[in-house]
Amino acid sequence: MADAATTADAVRTGAGTRDDRSFLWRRLHSLSGVLPLGVFLCYHLFENMSALRSPAAYDEMVNHVNVLLPRPFFYALELVTIVLPLAYHALYGVWVAVTGRPNNGRYAYPSNWGYLAQRITGVIALLFLLVHVGTLRTWVTLLGHHLSAVRTLTPDGLDLVTYRDVAAHLGNPASLGVQSILAGDHIFALYVLGTLCTLWHFTYGLKGFCWTWGIAVGRLAQRRVTQVAWLLFALLSVGTLSILFQLRFGAVG
């Protein structure tokens, strides 16, 4: 009897520990989607709105961001607040999407459609971000391979991505320098699809987030969060599309 009880206890304890751990990873996944990723996304789009003022204002913004801190601190901050949370959120998200794991008893998704769309848009966001960060941050800024024929240094003497590079990346003929798979209309199409999916994924995810963290669990509270999420999606989408169309079709200075 005692042995059976001990075994049962051990099994229960073991299972409990595994559940606790999975609960913690899932919570961390939920949190990372909003803090820091969602906050970064809003700030990043706000920064990129400078493209609507002028190419010079845009280059000034990029320079300003890059000289906010001494280089080692800047990279450390970027790693801790963007790269690691994004890598964790994306990898765990792909695992959830591919294995189709249920929501651990959460019912934040009102329909199977919402549940499925959250996963599909996550995978599209990942493809978009691999091209986006791989090209602009890594290929151009860190490795110095410009997409525009014109290369300019910032007022601080840094060789960074410029308005012209982003315009060329999106296929703006006024700026296209080198022939590259990384520049053209296909990239513009990917950006329109990729940014809209990322925005939808984030804003729709706010509902799951508010449910997970007990911020809005009732029917009425969930309906309010849904309304706010749609409003945020509409505002961010208009802002993002304006930036993309300006860069693709506007003058490059």
Ligand code: HEM
């Ligand atoms: C209007 C659309 C967008 C434009 C014009 C844009 C522009 C840029 C540029 C120019 C960089 C390189 C900055 C540098 O090297 O200093 C960059 C980096 C980055 N972007 Fe975007 N972006 C857009 C949308 C997005 C979206 C929707 C996300 C999704 C979260 C995103 C995430 C990132 C990340 C993670 C980096 C690398 C980290 C960093 O440099 O701060 N971007 N973006």
Ligand code: HEM
């Ligand atoms: C890069 C590729 C990404 C993948 C593969 C991905 C995947 C996922 C998946 C599968 C979920 C649903 C989890 C569940 O219901 O159990 C999710 C939730 C979420 N994601 Fe992402 N995601 C990605 C990027 C992003 C980005 C860039 C943001 C924010 C800008 C974001 C914000 C959120 C939010 C707020 C949630 C809801 C959290 C919750 O339900 O509690 N995700 N993600």
